[in-house]
Structures are given as C-alpha cells and as structure tokens.
Amino acid sequence: MKINISRHQIYILLLTLVLLLFVLLFSFLLLIPEGQDYRVKRKELRKATLEYNKYKEFHDKTLTTLKDLQSKNRNIITAFERPFSKERFEKQNRVNFSSLNISRIQRAKDEDGFAVYEVNTTSHISSPVNFYDFLDGLNKGDWIIGANFPIKFVREGEMIRSSFTMKVYENNADKNSTASASSAK
Amino acid sequence: MKYSYIKPRKKTPFTPDVMLIVIFFSITIIMLLSTYFFLLFKDYSFEKERTKLLGERVVLEKNIAKMDKQISFIKEQKVLAQRVFTQNMVLKDSITNLFDLVPERITLSRAELLKNGLILYGVTPSKDVYNFMLQAPLRSIFQKSYTSFYPAGNGWLNFVSTNYIDNDESEELDSED
Numbered sequence: 050m051k052i053n054i055s056r057h058q059i060y061i062l063l064l065t066l067v068l069l070l071f072v073l074l075f076s077f078l079l080l081i082p083e084g085q086d087y088r089v090k091r092k093e094l095r096k097a098t099l100e101y102n103k104y105k106e107f108h109d110k111t112l113t114t115l116k117d118l119q120s121k122n123r124n125i126i127t128a129f130e131r132p133f134s135k136e137r138f139e140k141q142n143r144v145n146f147s148s149l150n151i152s153r154i155q156r157a158k159d160e161d162g163f164a165v166y167e168v169n170t171t172s173h174i175s176s177p178v179n180f181y182d183f184l185d186g187l188n189k190g191d192w193i194i195g196a197n198f199p200i201k202f203v204r205e206g207e208m209i210r211s212s213f214t215m216k217v218y219e220n221n222a223d224k225n226s227t228a229s230a231s232s233a234k
Numbered sequence: 235m236k237y238s239y240i241k242p243r244k245k246t247p248f249t250p251d252v253m254l255i256v257i258f259f260s261i262t263i264i265m266l267l268s269t270y271f272f273l274l275f276k277d278y279s280f281e282k283e284r285t286k287l288l289g290e291r292v293v294l295e296k297n298i299a300k301m302d303k304q305i306s307f308i309k310e311q312k313v314l315a316q317r318v319f320t321q322n323m324v325l326k327d328s329i330t331n332l333f334d335l336v337p338e339r340i341t342l343s344r345a346e347l348l349k350n351g352l353i354l355y356g357v358t359p360s361k362d363v364y365n366f367m368l369q370a371p372l373r374s375i376f377q378k379s380y381t382s383f384y385p386a387g388n389g390w391l392n393f394v395s396t397n398y399i400d401n402d403e404s405e406e407l408d409s410e411d
Contacts, residue, residue: 061252086277122312125308184323185326188319198349
C-alpha cells in the first residue's frame with residue numbers, strides 16, 4: 050500500500066508540530082511555574098495582610114489606652130514636666146501663710162528614676178488649719194511636691210513658725226525619655 | 235502552445251488549512267502570553283504590596299513599642315504621684331491627730347514631728363494633768379516615751395516629751411506598706 054502525502058500536507062504537519070511544541074514548552078517551562086509562584090505570593094500576601102491587620106488592631110488599642118491614660122492623668126504628667134518655680138510657688142501658697150520663705154533648691158538622690166529636688170521652707174501660720182489647707186493644696190498644685198519629716202512647729206506669740214522640707218519630683222531629663230529639660234534650675 | 239484552457243493560479247503556502255492552523259495557534263499563544271504577563275504583573279504587585287505591608291508593620295511595631303514605653307512611664311508617674319499625695323494626706327492626719335491629742339489645759343510651745351518620733355515642748359499646770367491627759371495617749375502610740383519636767387516661773391511646769399516608735403516595728407510597718 051502506498052501512502053500519498055503531498056509536500057503541502059507535510060508542511061502543515063510540521064507547522065502544527067512546531068507550534069504545538071512551542072505551546073507545550075511555554076506552558077510547562079514558564080506558565081505553570083509562574084502560576085505556582087503566583088499562588089505562593091498570593092498566600093504570602095494574605096498572611097502579611099492578616100498580620101498587618103492584627104498589628105494595626107493592637108496599635109489602635111494601645112493608642113486608645115495611651116490617649117485615655119494621658120487625658121486622665123494630664124495634671125500629673127504636666128506637673129512632672131513643669132520645672133519648679135520658687136516665685137510661682139510662693140505666690141500660689143502665700144494665702145495660707147503669714148510669711149513664706151523658701152530656701153535654695155538642692156538636687157537630692159533620684160527616686161524611682163525621677164529627679165528629686167529638696168526645698169527647705171519656713172513659714173508663719175496663724176492656725177494649724179492653714180497648714181492643713183496648704184497640704185491639701187500641694188496635691189492639687191502645679192508640681193508633684195511631698196512635704197517631708199522633720200516638721201517643726203514653734204509658737205512665736207500669736208503665730209506658729211513652721212519649718213519643714215519639701216521634695217519636688219520632676220522627670221529626669223537623663224533617664225526619662227519623655228522628660229522635658231528643666232531649665233529653670 | 236497551450237496545455238490548459240484556464241489561466242494558472244498563483245501558488246501560495248498560505249492555503250486555507252494553513253491559515254486555520256496559524257489562526258488557531260495564534261489565538262492560543264496570545265492567550266498563553268497574556269496569562270503569563272498577567273501572572274507576572276500580579277506577582278510584581280503582590281510582592282510590592284507585601285513589601286509595603288511589611289514596612290508599615292515595622293512602623294507599627296516601633297510605634298507600639300514607643301507607646302508601651304510612654305504608657306509604662308505614665309503609670310510610673312501616676313504611682314509616684316499617688317504615693318506623694320498619700321504621704322501628704324498621712325502627714326496632714328498626723329498633724330491633725332497631734333493637735334487633737336493636746337488637751338486645752340496643756341499649752342505647747344514647740345513640736346517636732348520626726349519620721350519615727352515626736353518631741354513636744356510645753357507647759358502643764360501639774361504632772362498629774364500631763365500624765366493623765368497627754369502621757370497616756372502618747373504611750374498608746376509610741377513605744378518609747380520619756381518626759382522631763384522643770385519649773386516654769388508661774389508655778390506651772392515646763393515639760394519636754396520625747397517619744398519614739400520602735401525602729402523594728404516601724405520598719406515592719408514600712409515593709410507591710
């Protein structure tokens with residue numbers, strides 16, 4: 050049996066084979082690996098998005114906590130940042146005393162990482178009630194100040210002379226990152 | 235001399251069969267190439283977006299660490315402030331108690347409040363008045379209480395009362411606090 054294949058048919062067959070080979074090679078060598086890569090990268094992106102969302106959520110939560118703390122403790126935060134002013138303190142507390150004298154501010158040993166300044170105070174009061182009002186006022190004042198032992202009361206005629214030490218607490222510019230520099234010392 | 239009655243046609247390799255095959259494969263290859271380039275583009279955009287997200291995550295991490303630091307710092311400030319405020323109130327109560335402790339018949343001329351003690355100077359009409367009205371309550375507060383008397387000019391007695399809390403006990407109280 051003789052098979053009659055024309056030149057033209059051979060040409061078509063060859064062309065078909067070449068194109069088919071190209072399609073197969075292209076698919077297996079480039080397209081399929083690229084598709085796999087695509088799937089891996091899509092998975093990685095999903096994972097990264099999930100992690101990012103978790104971080105974002107935690108970030109927002111932490112920010113809310115911080116803002117809440119800042120708004121609730123605004124007075125305390127400001128008081129720690131504000132440098133102590135002898136003149137302003139005397140002006141604010143003069144109402145409780147007949148006379149108020151504050152000695153030089155001296156740096157004391159740091160407490161819990163905060164800077165501590167000691168101030169010796171002598172004053173004249175007409176009644177112990179004035180001293181109670183002064184202590185109440187300290188807790189609402191512009192600075193974080195603790196009255197400290199020893200406290201001496203001496204009667205001088207109708208007046209009482211009191212002398213005591215106060216500790217003024219401030220942010221430590223060396224250690225506390227959010228501390229502001231106190232230049233008024 | 236002519237062998238055929240028709241005019242010879244021009245021979246071309248692009249027969250309808252070939253054209254069909256070429257069109258078929260062209261469409262196939264175009265589709266494959268477009269899919270390939272689409273995947274390449276998507277890979278690039280995924281990678282770019284992932285890098286961006288990772289960068290933003292690092293920024294968030296830094297912000298979170300910074301905010302945590304600020305939160306703990308504010309908490310430290312709050313704790314210290316509360317401690318100082320409490321100390322002031324305790325001090326106020328101590329002074330109030332001291333002045334409430336002294337009866338009207340006894341007059342104080344000087345009072346020294348120490349961390350672990352109290353020294354009082356004053357005048358009393360008699361030792362008995364002092365012992366009943368001031369010494370008794372002082373003894374209930376302080377473990378060590380010493381008093382010395384010396385006469386004042388008007389028949390009354392000057393007194394110096396030195397009172398201390400035991401150091402061990404005060405230390406215990408401090409540690410309990």
